[in-house]
Amino acid sequence: xxxxxxxxxxxxxxxxxxxxxxxxxxxxxxxxxxxxxxxxxxxxxxxxxxxxxxxxxxxxxxxxxxxxxxxxxxxxxxxxxxxxxxxxxxxxxxxxxxxxxxxxxxxxxxxxxxxxxxxxxxxxxxxxxxxxxxxxxxxxxxxxxxxxxxxxxxxxxxxxxxxxxxxxxxxxxxxxxxxxxxxxxxxxxxxxxxxxxxxxxxxxxxxxxxxxxxx
Amino acid sequence: xxxxxxxxxxxxxxxxxxxxxxxxxxxxxxxxxxxxxxxxxxxxxxxxxxxxxxxxxxxxxxxxxxxxxxxxxxxxxxxxxxxxxxxxxxxxxxxxxxxxxxxxxxxxxxxxxxxxxxxxxxxxxxxxxxxxxxxxxxxxxxxxxxxxxxxxxxxxxxxxxxxxxxxxxxxxxxxxxxxxxxxxxxxxxxxxxxxxxxxxxxxxxxxxxxxxxxxxxxxxxxxxxxxxxxxxxxxxxxxxxxxxxxxxxxxxxxxxxxxxxxxxxxxxxxxxxxxxxxxxxxxxxxxxxxxxxxxxxxxxxxxxxxxxxxxxxxxxxxxxxxxxxxxxxxxxxxxxxxxxxxxxxxxxxxxxxxxxxxxxxxxxxxxxxxxxxxxxxxxxxxxxxxxxxxxxxxxxxxxxxxxxxxxxxxxxxxxxxxxxxxxxxxxxxxxxxxxxxxxxxxxxxxxxxxxxxxxxxxxxxxxxxxxxxxxxxxxxxxxxxxxxxxxxxxxxxxxxxxxxxxxxxxxxx
Numbered sequence: 001x002x003x004x005x006x007x008x009x010x011x012x013x014x015x016x017x018x019x020x021x022x023x024x025x026x027x028x029x030x031x032x033x034x035x036x037x038x039x040x041x042x043x044x045x046x047x048x049x050x051x052x053x054x055x056x057x058x059x060x061x062x063x064x065x066x067x068x069x070x071x072x073x074x075x076x077x078x079x080x081x082x083x084x085x086x087x088x089x090x091x092x093x094x095x096x097x098x099x100x101x102x103x104x105x106x107x108x109x110x111x112x113x114x115x116x117x118x119x120x121x122x123x124x125x126x127x128x129x130x131x132x133x134x135x136x137x138x139x140x141x142x143x144x145x146x147x148x149x150x151x152x153x154x155x156x157x158x159x160x161x162x163x164x165x166x167x168x169x170x171x172x173x174x175x176x177x178x179x180x181x182x183x184x185x186x187x188x189x190x191x192x193x194x195x196x197x198x199x200x201x202x203x204x205x206x207x208x209x210x211x212x213x214x215x
Numbered sequence: 216x217x218x219x220x221x222x223x224x225x226x227x228x229x230x231x232x233x234x235x236x237x238x239x240x241x242x243x244x245x246x247x248x249x250x251x252x253x254x255x256x257x258x259x260x261x262x263x264x265x266x267x268x269x270x271x272x273x274x275x276x277x278x279x280x281x282x283x284x285x286x287x288x289x290x291x292x293x294x295x296x297x298x299x300x301x302x303x304x305x306x307x308x309x310x311x312x313x314x315x316x317x318x319x320x321x322x323x324x325x326x327x328x329x330x331x332x333x334x335x336x337x338x339x340x341x342x343x344x345x346x347x348x349x350x351x352x353x354x355x356x357x358x359x360x361x362x363x364x365x366x367x368x369x370x371x372x373x374x375x376x377x378x379x380x381x382x383x384x385x386x387x388x389x390x391x392x393x394x395x396x397x398x399x400x401x402x403x404x405x406x407x408x409x410x411x412x413x414x415x416x417x418x419x420x421x422x423x424x425x426x427x428x429x430x431x432x433x434x435x436x437x438x439x440x441x442x443x444x445x446x447x448x449x450x451x452x453x454x455x456x457x458x459x460x461x462x463x464x465x466x467x468x469x470x471x472x473x474x475x476x477x478x479x480x481x482x483x484x485x486x487x488x489x490x491x492x493x494x495x496x497x498x499x500x501x502x503x504x505x506x507x508x509x510x511x512x513x514x515x516x517x518x519x520x521x522x523x524x525x526x527x528x529x530x531x532x533x534x535x536x537x538x539x540x541x542x543x544x545x546x547x548x549x550x551x552x553x554x555x556x557x558x559x560x561x562x563x564x565x566x567x568x569x570x571x572x573x574x575x576x577x578x579x580x581x582x583x584x585x586x587x588x589x590x591x592x593x594x595x596x597x598x599x600x601x602x603x604x605x606x607x608x609x610x611x612x613x614x615x616x617x618x619x620x621x622x623x624x625x626x627x628x629x630x631x632x633x634x635x636x637x638x639x640x641x642x643x644x645x646x647x648x649x650x651x652x653x654x655x656x657x658x659x660x661x662x663x664x665x666x667x668x669x670x671x672x673x674x675x676x677x678x679x680x681x682x683x684x685x686x687x688x689x690x691x692x693x694x695x696x697x698x699x700x701x702x703x704x705x706x707x708x709x710x711x712x713x714x715x716x717x718x719x720x721x722x723x724x
Contacts, residue, residue, distance in 0.1 A: 014625065060631055063623040106620050199647030 003032060004040045011044050012061075016068045023076045034080035038088070041069055041077075042119050049117045053202070059110070066113045091119040092212050095138045096147035097129035099162065102155035107181060110201040111147060118205050131158075131165035138175055145208055148194075150181040159184070160192040176211040180204055218595045221556040223514045229522050232460065232515075236467040237274050244271035245419070245472045248427040249705075252434070252476065259479045272472055280475040286524050288442055288485040290349065290379040291410045293400055294675070297377040298410075299348045301442065301487070301526045301561055306593065308531070308586045309349040310341060310579070311381060311416070311563035312571030315357065318539065318578075325538060326573055331356035333574070335371050337566065339672040340579050340665060342376035346586035347565050347579070349414065351381030354574045362700060365389045366692040369396045370685055374674050381414035384432030384443060388703040390415070392692055394439045399684045404439070411485070413441040419469040421449035421492075430476070431704055437477045437484035444528050444561075445473040446489030450502050451512070453495040459508060463515045466492050470516075471523065487561055488520035489528035504533035504570040505546030510553030517557040529559040531589075532582050534568050539575060539658050543568050547578070548585055555589045577661035580668070584640045591636035602630065640664065 001009075003026065010019035026032040032040075045066065052062045081088050094115055098108050105127050112124045123137055138146050146166075148159045159179045166172045178196040179189050189197030196211055198204035224232065244261075246268045247253050253270055257263040260276040287302035299307055317329040334354045341350035352368045359367050365382055372380045384390045397412050398404045415436035419425050436443045447469045449455035455462035470488055477484045493502055493509035503509070513529035520527030531551035536543035547568070554562045564571055565586070566579030607626040611619055621627050640660050642649055653659075 014628070058631060058637070060622050060624070060627045064625075064628060067623050106622070109620065110622075200645040203645070203647050203651070 003037070004043060007037075007040050008044045008047065011041075011048065011065045011068055014064045014068050016071050019068055019072045020076050023072060027076070027080055033086070034077045034084060035086050035088075038073070038077055038081070041073070045069055045117045045119070049114075062117065063110070063113045066117050070116060088121075090121045092144040092208070093121045093123065093141055094145040094147055094208060095123045095125065095134060095141065095143045096149065097125035097134060098127040098149045098151070099155055099158035100128055100130050101158060102150050102152050103127045104149070104151035104181075107151065107201065108147070108149035111149070111180070111198075111204045114201045114205045115208065118209075120208070131162040134162050135165060135169065135171065139171075143175060144212055145176045145178060147204070147208075148177065148179045150179070150184060153183045156181070156183055156188065159194070163193050176208075178204065178207055178211065216595050216598070218556060218593045220517075220558040221514050221553065222518055223511055223557075224518050229518060232464055232467060232519065233522065235464040236471065237277060239423070239464060239468040240272040240277060240472055241274055242271065243423065244269040245469065246270075246424045247430065248425065249430045252425070252430045255479060256476065270472075272475060277471060277475055280478040281471065281523055281525075283478045283482040284474055284523070284525050285483060285485050287526065288411065290414065290442065291412055292377040292379055293373045293412060294377065295401070295410060298379075301485075303521060303524055303526050303560060304558075305560060306555055306558070306590075307348050307561050308346055308565060308582075309351070309381070309561060309563050310337070310347065310353050310565050310567075311351045311530075312353045312567035312574070313355065314353055314567050314572055314574035315355045316569075316573045317354065318568075318573060318575035328357045329354050329574060330358040331367065331371070333576075334368060335375060336576060336665075336669060337574065337579065338372060338375045340566075340576055340668055342378055343668045343672060344580065344583040346583045346590065349379045349381060350376065351414065351416075352383065353567070353571075360693075362389075362695060362697060363689070363692050366392055366396060366689045369393060369400075370689060373400050373685070374677060375672070377675070379412055379414065381416065381444075384415035384417050384429065384436045386428045386700060386704050387431035387435055388700055390432035390435035392688075394435060394441075396685060396688055399681060399688065408440050411439075411441045414487075415441055415443040417443050417445050417473065418491075419445065419447045419473055421447050421454040421469060422465055423469060423472075425473065425476075427706060428704055433473070433477065434480055437480040440481065440484050442485040442487060443477065444487040444489040445470050445477075446487070446491050446528060449492040451492070451494040451508065452497065453500070453502075455492065457495075459512055459515065462492060462512060463519070466490065466512075466516070467519055470519075474523075474525070486525065487528040488516065488523065488525040490516040491530050492516075493530075493533070501535075502570060503535055504530065505535040505542070505550065507549065507553075509533060510550050510557075513550070513554045513559060514557035517554070517559045520560070521558065526560040527558075528561040528563060529554045529557070530564045530571075531555065531559070531562040532564045532567070532578075532585070533571070535570050537569050537573075539568070539577070543578075547582070551582075551585055551589055552592070555593055576665045577658050580661045580664045581640055581657065584638050587636050588638065597634075602634075 023037055048065050051057045096112055112122045116122045134146055150156050150159055176195045179194045180198045186197045196207040198207045247270050253263050256270050262271040289298050289300045291298040316326040317333045319327045334356045337354045338350050341347050382393055398407050401407050417429050417433045447466045449462050449466045451457050451462045455465050474486055477486050492512045493504050494506050496503045517527050531554040532547040533550040534543045534546035565582035566574050604626050607624050611621055
């Protein structure tokens with residue numbers, strides 16, 4: 001069984017401990033570099049993502065797998081890459097969160113999982129995130145995209161406030177801003193001056209890819 | 216627990232219906248046209264009037280003969296690799312109807328006459344569906360000579376499906392052809408009797424009449440122990456009392472009278488306690504198959520069938536709509552759900568509309584999905600320590616991790632497929648995703664599914680010798696004339712309307 005096949009087995013079985021131990025052993029015995037393992041993991045996540053798009057597996061299977069992979073990258077592979085002085089390649093860095101006064105997290109978390117499965121580095125700030133928190137994090141990690149989620153008509157306006165705050169700080173052109181959430185529309189995104197709008201999590205990934213190609 | 220069965224009668228009411236049917240059978244009886252059948256019943260305790268043809272069944276004769284009716288049996292496909300059990304507690308779903316037209320959006324009226332190619336496609340689709348277990352000669356091949364249809368259909372059946380087949384037991388000659396051809400296919404009569412392949416339909420004519428063609432064919436099907444559906448199509452207000460209780464008493468008498476005959480013909484012969492009864496539309500005189508009352512009648516039959524411990528058959532997915540519209544949708548699910556909740560053991564009519572006169576292959580695949588939903592409904596809510604999942608609720612609710620939800624929990628993964636029916640054709644996506652996929656409605660998505668099935672379907676490989684024998688037999692059938700059939704059946708009736716609208720007339724009564 002190849003390393004990729006073995007990784008796939010752990011991921012599909014949601015065996016976080018198994019995957020971590022396996023990666024650690026390979027690194028310790030110098031059987032693979034962290035960057036190589038990251039590439040294999042990326043290929044496995046792409047396979048799982050394709051299965052999901054073809055409706056061969058369902059959401060829990062995708063998210064569960066993504067969580068196992070994320071924990072392994074955070075705890076084992078990222079530190080190893082830093083230690084080896086290697087550079088991590090990714091599709092791009094995205095800061096996401098649900099805007100102020102809104103505690104709905106599932107939709108935004110799905111976007112996070114999908115982005116992660118597609119090779120993006122995701123910084124999920126959770127719910128009730130203020131404009132300052134979004135911008136500070138984006139500055140800190142050197143993000144490419146800021147994603148703003150909102151489920152309530154009453155919280156939608158806070159998406160606008162994040163964009164206004166970016167303008168105020170002279171940072172608007174530095175980041176692409178995508179908005180989404182059940183009550184939002186393409187017109188709303190235009191109105192508040194966002195760069196893109198997505199109707200669901202799969203669309204969000206496509207739109208972010210488009211934004212970054214344009215960039 | 217599983218969903219409780221819908222009941223339309225109290226225990227006492229059930230006894231009252233039974234008792235009234237017995238009164239009807241013993242005091243009025245059933246008009247039976249065939250002399251040999253009347254003689255047989257007379258020899259077994261019935262009182263027969265050879266002038267009026269009425270055969271009266273004493274209560275003791277009825278109750279005695281009902282004892283040998285089996286409460287379960289298994290049906291097999293042509294090569295025996297696929298089979299399903301019919302019994303008094305489970306539910307199977309199938310086709311059946313009399314569609315002589317097929318949905319065709321390219322035609323101005325949206326339909327055209329069905330032809331043999333449609334019949335074949337319907338067999339292939341059913342073969343590929345998960346929830347529909349049996350097809351029948353329902354999509355009528357208008358391009359085939361009436362007297363060879365049964366033989367041609369059986370040939371297409373053996374070539375194109377692993378599932379059993381149903382045919383009307385209309386006449387002894389055609390029914391015998393069916394048995395002979397099936398025997399060639401399965402390797403002999405003994406195998407056919409041991410593991411039945413065909414379902415026969417025997418429809419008493421309401422009120423209280425068994426025509427000669429029906430009893431002739433019924434005798435053949437019961438001789439070979441092929442399960443036969445006894446299903447009167449009594450219509451409240453025209454061929455039965457407008458009161459549903461009255462209709463059910465009458466139709467119950469028709470069914471149990473026929474059941475008694477089946478057991479005298481061959482004790483232990485399997486039958487379905489059936490119905491396709493519905494109501495008259497009082498504005499037009501048309502029959503109304505999409506009516507809620509049809510659901511109630513079907514529920515009454517399900518309950519009566521359980522009373523006699525005989526597997527039941529009833530219609531579901533019935534609609535009177537002429538197009539694939541909302542009426543089509545709500546009537547088909549309403550009748551399907553009522554039949555299932557009532558505990559009908561064999562629910563039919565998938566793929567049909569316009570009171571089963573028209574077929575749409577698109578509806579057939581939609582019905583397969585609806586049946587998935589109905590089955591899920593009937594499974595109810597399962598309650599135990601693990602399904603309650605206190606641990607998982609506690610873990611998620613109190614998690615310190617940001618944005619934790621139940622989606623990525625093992626508990627969700629373990630139960631999602633058994634707890635949630637995931638429809639194949641219903642659209643649940645957000646508007647933009649739906650638009651990106653072409654803004655298709657359910658019919659367009661169903662058409663794609665139909666095309667995909669037809670593209671992927673592989674015909675069965677037939678044994679050369681068996682196929683030669685079948686073709687030879689079909690030649691024999693083709694060489695017959697219409698008069699051969701009339702002679703074979705000893706036709707005594709004035710006329711009989713056939714599904715194609717053709718009428719056989721016999722003026723030599």
